Amino acid sequence: MAGIHLHQITQPGQHAAGVGFEQPFEMLTACHERVHRMLRLLGKLREHLATRGHDEQAAQAARDVMRYFDQAAPLHHEDEELHVFPLLLQRGDEALRQAVRRLQADHVAMGEIWPQARRCLLAVADAAATSSWAGWTPGDEQLLDRFAGQYDEHIRLEETLVYPAVQGLLDAPALSAIGEEMQHRRTDGRVRGR
Template identity: 50%
Template structure:
């Protein structure tokens, strides 16, 4: 995998650049970006209370949608294809229980994201009379944020450390190659 370094990370942001040759570092950098996007969603919620559907709020909504539409599903696939299966095969009951919960989280996140996205899209498409986010929207935002933050803690605290001890050598190279291929990155 040497020679190909596609970096994620943005100037001025704390998430480190990570390349596909270091898949776990890339997944970790993705988690930092998720936290930033959740933070942006929180700021957006406050912003629209005062400013309504202005251009700044609409752009923030587009940024959040772009991230969770594109990077989120690929990240979940990375985990479901490469991180979770070796851990399930290890049969460590504590780790297996967390992996099963994380897989369920991914399904719940997909369903919640559709609802959160619909509220954000309404903001993006809103005119002057937009009434703001509903109480139901706010509850969905809270649920999405809480689910994702607990999920990240489980992955960073339990699953990734366990996976690093199992996924090495050829498995790690295969993980890296697949992550690149699914993103259309040439080796």
């Protein structure tokens, strides 16, 4: 699987080494790093399909991307919707409130496009053999471009403006409570996915 597999990707619900729930904003940033890794894997998958065609490596890469965006991404968005955005909407200045509203709209748009992008990936994951892989249409390729493209500016805005602003409003007990709630949502036994 060396062709399109990214090594050492943290599985959904787990955290990167050295970052724990006691550091919730470091966890959120680590999730952004995993989003970028999954989007690179998606890019490698697309290149692999274009140059080498469908095979088990492609199917596994598609399953990996689906698992991440089915499980971990919704938890990440939930963390932000519960612990980041409300405080800034309440106590931030107008520029911060506008940024938060944009990020909330991004989450809605991401939630709407993911099932379509997932359908493209599912076709790869479910193709039984090379002969059953018909390829993606130009519309599918454009959809995957749009899906991947949604994340760059979104993450940049969160990391450069929104996260620092909200951290300035939180004391140590509040950060600890956020971390505990984030951990609880990941370990409470609920099935995640869309």
